[in-house]
Amino acid sequence: MRRFFPLRPLVLTLATGLPLACLADNDGEVAELRRQIQELTQRVDTHQSSLRVLATRLQQLEAASPGQARMVRTADGAQPDASASREPASASAEGSGAEKVVREAPASRSAEAVYREQSAMFDRKFTLETGVSYSHSNRRDLFLNGFLALDAIFLGQINLDRIKADTLTFDLTGRYAPTDRLQFDLNVPYLYRYSAFSSVGAGFSTSAVAERNVSNGDVGDVSAGVFYRLIQESADHPDTVLNFRVKAPTGTSPYGIKFEDSPDSGGNLKLPEKLPTGNGVWAASAGVSFIKTVDPAILFANLGYTHHFDRSFSDISSDPNTRTPGSVRLGDQFSLGAGFAFALNERMSLSTSYSHRFARKARIRQQGQDWQTVNGSDSSAGVLNFGVTYALSDRRSMVFNLGIGVTADAPDITIGVKFPFSF
Known part of the structure; x- marks a missing residue:
C-alpha cells in the first residue's frame, strides 16, 4: 500500500x-x-x-x-x-x-437466489416465477378382517393394499417488494394427480390382484403471503424475516368424494371417483426465518405454524348411497427446517437442508353429533433437500431441488425446477 x-x-x-x-x-x-x-x-x-x-x-x-x-x-x-x-x-x-x-462489492446473483428461496429479497422489484415439480409416493397397507383360533390360526380375510401416487404441480408465483423491509406474493398452483390402486386377496385368493387407476387435474389451493424484515443482517445478527400466509380452498375438496367397488375385485378394492387437489378448508400460517452469511456459506433456519379453520360441508360421506352433512376440523401443523448454501461463484450455488412437518389428528362432526377424532390422520413428514441455484442472467435464474422423504408420511421423492424472472 x-x-x-x-x-x-x-x-x-x-x-x-x-x-x-x-x-x-x-x-x-x-x-x-x-x-x-x-x-x-x-x-x-x-x-x-x-x-x-x-x-x-x-x-x-x-x-x-x-x-x-x-x-x-x-x-x-x-x-x-x-x-x-x-x-x-x-x-x-x-x-x-x-x-x-x-x-463494497455487490451481492452475487447466486446468493440473491438463495435468499429469495429461503425468505425474501426485498429488492424493490417485481418477480414472476414459474415452476414445475413432481412427487412420487408408494404406500402399502395390510388389513386383517377375522380372528385367531387357538391363538395360532387366523381365520378371516387378509388384504394387502398398495397405492402408488404421482403428482405433477405447475406453479405461477408473483412477488413484489415495495420497500426494503416489505414483500408480497401470490401463488397459483395447478395439480395433475395419478394414483394406481391395487389389492391382493380379491375373492379370498392370495394370488388374485385387483388393480385400477384414477387420474385428474385441477387448480390447487391459491395462497397469498406477506414478508416483513424485522432485523437486517449485520456482523452480530442474522436477517430475521417474519411471514404470514393465507390459503384459500380453491382446489377440489376431498370431502364428499364417493368410493365405488372395483368391478373385478369382488368388493375387495374401492376407488374414489376423483382425486382431490386441495385441503377443502381455509388455512393461515405464520413463521419466522433466519439467514446469516458466514463467508463462503449462507446459513438459514425457519419455524412455522399453520392453523386450519373449521368448515361445514353438505356431504362428508364417502358412501355413494349416503349423504351426510357435517363439519371438518383439520389438525394444526408445526414445521421447522434448517440448512446451508455455498456460493461457488457469481452465478452458481449449492444448498442442503432438512425440513420436518408435524400434523395433529383431524376431527369430523356429523350434523347433530359430537366431534370425533379420525384415527391415523396425524402425520410426521421429514424431507432431506438438495438444491442447485444458477443465475442465467442478471434478471433470470434457475433453481433445481431434489427432496428425499425420510419418514413414512413424506413423499418418497420430489423433484422440482423454478425459473424466477425479475422485472
Whole structure:
C-alpha cells in the first residue's frame, strides 16, 4: 500500500538544511524554489479538500438510493460497512492521508437466489416465477378382517393394499417488494394427480390382484403471503424475516368424494371417483426465518405454524348411497427446517437442508353429533433437500431441488425446477 507523507514539512526540512553559503550565493534560485514549494503545497491542500467534498457528496447520494454500492470512510484501513451488503466487501482505496474511501462489492446473483428461496429479497422489484415439480409416493397397507383360533390360526380375510401416487404441480408465483423491509406474493398452483390402486386377496385368493387407476387435474389451493424484515443482517445478527400466509380452498375438496367397488375385485378394492387437489378448508400460517452469511456459506433456519379453520360441508360421506352433512376440523401443523448454501461463484450455488412437518389428528362432526377424532390422520413428514441455484442472467435464474422423504408420511421423492424472472 502506498503511503503519502505531507509534503510541506519534508520540503521545508530540505530547504532549511541547505548550506548557508549556497543560500547566500544563490538568492534568486532559493526564491524560485520557495515559490514552487508554496504552489505545490497549495495544490496538495486543494486536492485533499476536493476529495473530502466529493466523498461526502457520494455518501449522500448513495444513502438516498438504496440498493447501490455504499461508500464508507474509515480512519485506518479498509473496514466495510457490514449492514450495506450480504457479501464481503472488496477493499479498494482511493485518496491521500489517513482517510480512505472503500467500495463494497455487490451481492452475487447466486446468493440473491438463495435468499429469495429461503425468505425474501426485498429488492424493490417485481418477480414472476414459474415452476414445475413432481412427487412420487408408494404406500402399502395390510388389513386383517377375522380372528385367531387357538391363538395360532387366523381365520378371516387378509388384504394387502398398495397405492402408488404421482403428482405433477405447475406453479405461477408473483412477488413484489415495495420497500426494503416489505414483500408480497401470490401463488397459483395447478395439480395433475395419478394414483394406481391395487389389492391382493380379491375373492379370498392370495394370488388374485385387483388393480385400477384414477387420474385428474385441477387448480390447487391459491395462497397469498406477506414478508416483513424485522432485523437486517449485520456482523452480530442474522436477517430475521417474519411471514404470514393465507390459503384459500380453491382446489377440489376431498370431502364428499364417493368410493365405488372395483368391478373385478369382488368388493375387495374401492376407488374414489376423483382425486382431490386441495385441503377443502381455509388455512393461515405464520413463521419466522433466519439467514446469516458466514463467508463462503449462507446459513438459514425457519419455524412455522399453520392453523386450519373449521368448515361445514353438505356431504362428508364417502358412501355413494349416503349423504351426510357435517363439519371438518383439520389438525394444526408445526414445521421447522434448517440448512446451508455455498456460493461457488457469481452465478452458481449449492444448498442442503432438512425440513420436518408435524400434523395433529383431524376431527369430523356429523350434523347433530359430537366431534370425533379420525384415527391415523396425524402425520410426521421429514424431507432431506438438495438444491442447485444458477443465475442465467442478471434478471433470470434457475433453481433445481431434489427432496428425499425420510419418514413414512413424506413423499418418497420430489423433484422440482423454478425459473424466477425479475422485472
